Amino acid sequence: MKRQLIRAAKMNSSLGIALVLALLPATTGAVARAQRRPNILLVVADDLNTRIGPYVDASLKLHTPNLDRLAAEGVSFTRAYTQYPVCGPARASFMSGLYPETNGVTGNGFATSNHRIATPSLADHPTLAGFLREGGYYSARVSKIFHVGVPGGIERGEAGSDDPDSWDYAINIMAPETLTPGNLEKLSRGDHYGSNFSRMILPDGEELSQADVLATDQAIAILENRAGARPSGATNRTKFKEDAPFFLAVGFVRPHVPLIAPERHFAHYPEDDVDLPDVPGDDLDDVPAAARRNSNAAPRFRMDTSEQRQSIAAYYASISFMDEQLGRLLDTLERLGLRDNTIVVFMSDHGYNLGEHNVWQKTNLWEESVRVPLIISAPGMGNAGARTDAVVELLDLYPTLAEMSGLGDQAPFILQGESLVPLLEAPETDGAGRTAYTITSADGASLRTDRWRYNRWGEDAEGDNEELYDHDNDPAEHHNLARDPAYGAILDGIRTRFEQVREAARDGVLAAELSWEDGNQPEAERR
Numbered sequence: 001m002k003r004q005l006i007r008a009a010k011m012n013s014s015l016g017i018a019l020v021l022a023l024l025p026a027t028t029g030a031v032a033r034a035q036r037r038p039n040i041l042l043v044v045a046d047d048l049n050t051r052i053g054p055y056v057d058a059s060l061k062l063h064t065p066n067l068d069r070l071a072a073e074g075v076s077f078t079r080a081y082t083q084y085p086v087c088g089p090a091r092a093s094f095m096s097g098l099y100p101e102t103n104g105v106t107g108n109g110f111a112t113s114n115h116r117i118a119t120p121s122l123a124d125h126p127t128l129a130g131f132l133r134e135g136g137y138y139s140a141r142v143s144k145i146f147h148v149g150v151p152g153g154i155e156r157g158e159a160g161s162d163d164p165d166s167w168d169y170a171i172n173i174m175a176p177e178t179l180t181p182g183n184l185e186k187l188s189r190g191d192h193y194g195s196n197f198s199r200m201i202l203p204d205g206e207e208l209s210q211a212d213v214l215a216t217d218q219a220i221a222i223l224e225n226r227a228g229a230r231p232s233g234a235t236n237r238t239k240f241k242e243d244a245p246f247f248l249a250v251g252f253v254r255p256h257v258p259l260i261a262p263e264r265h266f267a268h269y270p271e272d273d274v275d276l277p278d279v280p281g282d283d284l285d286d287v288p289a290a291a292r293r294n295s296n297a298a299p300r301f302r303m304d305t306s307e308q309r310q311s312i313a314a315y316y317a318s319i320s321f322m323d324e325q326l327g328r329l330l331d332t333l334e335r336l337g338l339r340d341n342t343i344v345v346f347m348s349d350h351g352y353n354l355g356e357h358n359v360w361q362k363t364n365l366w367e368e369s370v371r372v373p374l375i376i377s378a379p380g381m382g383n384a385g386a387r388t389d390a391v392v393e394l395l396d397l398y399p400t401l402a403e404m405s406g407l408g409d410q411a412p413f414i415l416q417g418e419s420l421v422p423l424l425e426a427p428e429t430d431g432a433g434r435t436a437y438t439i440t441s442a443d444g445a446s447l448r449t450d451r452w453r454y455n456r457w458g459e460d461a462e463g464d465n466e467e468l469y470d471h472d473n474d475p476a477e478h479h480n481l482a483r484d485p486a487y488g489a490i491l492d493g494i495r496t497r498f499e500q501v502r503e504a505a506r507d508g509v510l511a512a513e514l515s516w517e518d519g520n521q522p523e524a525e526r527r
Ligand SMILES: [Ca+2]
Pocket: 046, 047, 086, 087, 256, 349, 350
């Protein structure tokens, strides 16, 4: 395959240094301390869509006090998108900073969901964690960051598709999941617990064996170790890389099914209070056959409306349970005096459908499946509580954290994302011209622009294998405009743009170097 590997992100190194200095505690004295890089806590939830407090109308009454708190301390990205709406390739992409078609991870295979194995020519390309480690960070992982099967891989305590070179310390979580003592109720019809809806309401106090509680316990132990000073003369206490800042990546497995949470979290969400999405009965009649086949349509799960409501309520309860663990991490940073020099990033690997389009879960290319929450809180940066509507991609995380750590000028030149630091500094920046590119199985690929979503199923545009949605007038993506002659000019422009971005995503050319200003910008985007 032809590869044009050119410089990925135009890092402003002086900006990175300014940021590092801005993150320093006010009491900094020694020059050596002045060069200390910020700590980074990266929290990755599994299968979490944007139905969390900071992203929804208050009328939905979601209980996510700690996500609300983090959003109030940071910048929330309202239009952040995954590169692939399935665990393995999504995670390989943001950890490598490369699109799936460049890094070679385009499926959920355990042995191959690591770019260094999938693509031997990239064996020396470090992951985000490996890069920070090479830059002097103490790098640690707790639970699922690369792909691990849920629930099976957690029940077996597996490392999944982990990249051992990324970490100074890594711990896999073994937790009972479906084997948890209690009443596991199946809400959909299927034998595979990883892809069907089931719930377990645990008595309060019985949740201590759960994966995300155990992961948080381990993460707190690591934070205590990094914060603590070694007593002088001590012989039996160790602190590896004693003066290094830390990069701690913590993976939560909820709200991935099975939906297990304590009773107090289920209590927030009575079944009768849950609304099902309003979907036209013929919604899927105007989409390509491949989109329908790839959609996890409702018949597969065979849930009645009561079971659908129960599944959504259990999903919310799992979010609140996960949120509680995030709160324990944030409390620990404050208790240990680490918050003032620790960047906190919260995100999910991909989104999730809960009945929109009459489809459930992931793998499709509609908004709910590909949009993710992304919150970045960098102390001292200002803009606490701000939101940005700019279209961004999860693979932007690598160049962003490279810059924020002050290591931007050392970042691998093949990174395909763009640093989000300019948006953190000026969240109101007009995002017009930015795009997000996502692929999925069945040769599906999608381009999201400021206003439009364009999906193509197959290599070439053939009319009946395309979708075009106008988010200004149809945010639910119910009306496919691809075959409407009135949108012919829009379609032509976005096809060209899609092909440019796809070419870049395949060939390692920086997508950001392509410009809407070369005559390919649809008329509507110019307004
Ligand atoms: Ca996932």
